[in-house]
Amino acid sequence: MEKKKLTKYIVSMILAIIAIVIANIVLDNYKVRILNLCFIYIILGLSLNLIYGFTGLFSLGHAGFMAIGAYTVAILTMSQETKQMTYYMKPMVPFLESLNTPFLVAVIAGGLMAALFGFLIGAPVLKLTDDYLAIATLGFSEIIRIIIINMQSITNGALGLKGIPQKTNGTIMKFLNDNFDIGIKPSINLLWAGVASVVTIAFIYLLINSSYGKAFKAIREDEIAARSMGINLFKHKVLSFTIGSFFAGIGGGLLAVSLGTIDPTLFKFSLTWNIILIVVLGGMGNIKGTIVSACLVTIAMEALRFLDEPLKLGFMVTEAMPGLRMVVFSIILMAAVIFKRDDGSLKSALEKVRGRYAKN
Amino acid sequence: MLKINNITMRFGGVVAVNAFTAEVKKDEIVGLIGPNGAGKTTVFNMVTGVYKPTEGNIVFSPSEENSHSLSTLSPDEIAKIGICRTFQNIRLFKHLSVMDNVFIGNHLRLKSGLLSSVFRLPNYTKEEKEMYDKSKYLLEKLDLYEEKDEKAFSLPYGKQRRLEIARALATEPKLLLLDEPAAGMNPQETQELMEFIRKIKEEFNLTIFLIEHHMEVVMGVCDRIYVLDHGAHIADGSPNEIQNNPKVIEAYLGVD
Ligand SMILES: Nc1ncnc2c1ncn2[C@@H]1O[C@H](COP(=O)(O)OP(=O)(O)O)[C@@H](O)[C@H]1O
Numbered sequence A: 001m002e003k004k005k006l007t008k009y010i011v012s013m014i015l016a017i018i019a020i021v022i023a024n025i026v027l028d029n030y031k032v033r034i035l036n037l038c039f040i041y042i043i044l045g046l047s048l049n050l051i052y053g054f055t056g057l058f059s060l061g062h063a064g065f066m067a068i069g070a071y072t073v074a075i076l077t078m079s080q081e082t083k084q085m086t087y088y089m090k091p092m093v094p095f096l097e098s099l100n101t102p103f104l105v106a107v108i109a110g111g112l113m114a115a116l117f118g119f120l121i122g123a124p125v126l127k128l129t130d131d132y133l134a135i136a137t138l139g140f141s142e143i144i145r146i147i148i149i150n151m152q153s154i155t156n157g158a159l160g161l162k163g164i165p166q167k168t169n170g171t172i173m174k175f176l177n178d179n180f181d182i183g184i185k186p187s188i189n190l191l192w193a194g195v196a197s198v199v200t201i202a203f204i205y206l207l208i209n210s211s212y213g214k215a216f217k218a219i220r221e222d223e224i225a226a227r228s229m230g231i232n233l234f235k236h237k238v239l240s241f242t243i244g245s246f247f248a249g250i251g252g253g254l255l256a257v258s259l260g261t262i263d264p265t266l267f268k269f270s271l272t273w274n275i276i277l278i279v280v281l282g283g284m285g286n287i288k289g290t291i292v293s294a295c296l297v298t299i300a301m302e303a304l305r306f307l308d309e310p311l312k313l314g315f316m317v318t319e320a321m322p323g324l325r326m327v328v329f330s331i332i333l334m335a336a337v338i339f340k341r342d343d344g345s346l347k348s349a350l351e352k353v354r355g356r357y358a359k360n
Numbered sequence B: 001m002l003k004i005n006n007i008t009m010r011f012g013g014v015v016a017v018n019a020f021t022a023e024v025k026k027d028e029i030v031g032l033i034g035p036n037g038a039g040k041t042t043v044f045n046m047v048t049g050v051y052k053p054t055e056g057n058i059v060f061s062p063s064e065e066n067s068h069s070l071s072t073l074s075p076d077e078i079a080k081i082g083i084c085r086t087f088q089n090i091r092l093f094k095h096l097s098v099m100d101n102v103f104i105g106n107h108l109r110l111k112s113g114l115l116s117s118v119f120r121l122p123n124y125t126k127e128e129k130e131m132y133d134k135s136k137y138l139l140e141k142l143d144l145y146e147e148k149d150e151k152a153f154s155l156p157y158g159k160q161r162r163l164e165i166a167r168a169l170a171t172e173p174k175l176l177l178l179d180e181p182a183a184g185m186n187p188q189e190t191q192e193l194m195e196f197i198r199k200i201k202e203e204f205n206l207t208i209f210l211i212e213h214h215m216e217v218v219m220g221v222c223d224r225i226y227v228l229d230h231g232a233h234i235a236d237g238s239p240n241e242i243q244n245n246p247k248v249i250e251a252y253l254g255v256d
């Protein structure tokens, strides 16, 4: 890559981080929370896009890898006292109860754990054929949930984990806050999620434009040709799948911190579905599209929350219909698929819609 | 360089190739001809490891002291030891650029690991530059450089065929297998293609094994020719001998 281009990217990364710091100061708590979720979904969307959009492997196990990341981070960051209070049905394994690591270490460990599982699931399936990857990963993510429910002394079972510590002001932020009257919020989750998502975007971008990333795309385009050009399909598929799982674990870990509370029902298939929606909407193998659609989906999810509650339609009030939100979402997904062109980006879908009503 | 010993390929009840034996020597251009369905592509698929022969073996010796039995190797390993191919129905990476198609052909020689590639460490950037330079050189040689940023599927047919050859050359093969490279071309284009094949053979120090089902096409370019019919070897020899061989004439009668 040219030096100039590289400088441009580094500068835009720094600007993005400054923008996030400012956002954390000026936005209210509700907006900060949504922005935080946007960043997390960007990470998750990109990680699935690497696996599915760039390498052509259809995986349905994202929620499972997120669960592994989330539980790892929760267990590593919760204090011993919190754990003692939380695990009241069945005490936690003593070794894990006293185990405590810094936040950054915990998040990376969450990613690595997810990557390890990704490797263990992916390798046997991808060695033979990836036709069964979707089924294997779907099964895996359900099994993980069941294991989490049953391993009470490690995961606290169906009760879930509460009191996952929020990331609060670091030394620098404290200094700023004490010396300048700018009212920085105590929580800096947003900064961590923002930095993680900027780093993920950069990593995926650099990966995809490297020789390895091109090999991934070659596999997606035509396995037989890729193999005949000397590309080891198994090795590259496992690499892509493991890296994707790593970032899914990171995203899951950040989600746990942002929510503060996790339990096994959070990691049901509908979570995977949301991420598939982001990838399809953003365009297979389209980084910018994924970023935009991750934000759109996250914001729409919040905006459409009213659909699950009783609706006031003029005179009458409908009964609450939990799940209506998902129905609307699925309709959006189908519309996206119908309007999808070869490059499949949201932009082209919008152009297509506009094209019907506008002449040019 | 390539020794095919008595290979047979059965698909269920169908015997696609029956006890076929052939040899390709260094620096030769050898043709493999026969009517449609004769089993030619199946022979290539066995040489490149796509299928394992039901019987028989194939030995590839890129140099005198170096010899590989191909039946134990996978297609990507076979590409790494120096055999690369094109496909009868073009198989480009359709939605990728012309440049990327050729660049990917270099990937098998990449020594840098994934992380040094992502973080653009010096060992990778040096290799990447060489890969780009080589791809550029190949595209220029094959008169495709102007189209380097276009998507592969948008190229006209003849250029797609040439791009497939460029991509194969990027893997640095010693033996190049071409499966009906002239398919879909008019006689004029076919003639140019044969000139071109001779040219790249000299330029890149290649040995070439080439499938064609129109007999006339290969007469001018091949040193020797093998003829397959219904999976069985029916003749081999110089183009002249083949043209006058009654068995070959019979096999082709009524087919074309
Ligand atoms: N994978 C396969 N499964 C079953 N039959 C096959 C397969 N590949 C080739 N064949 C059969 O083998 C015969 C030879 O095919 P092929 O090698 O493609 O012929 P050619 O390239 O000479 O036209 C044909 O009858 C074809 O149907």
Ligand SMILES: [Mg+2]
Residues within 6 Å of the ligand: B040, B041, B042, B088
């Ligand atoms: Mg054929």
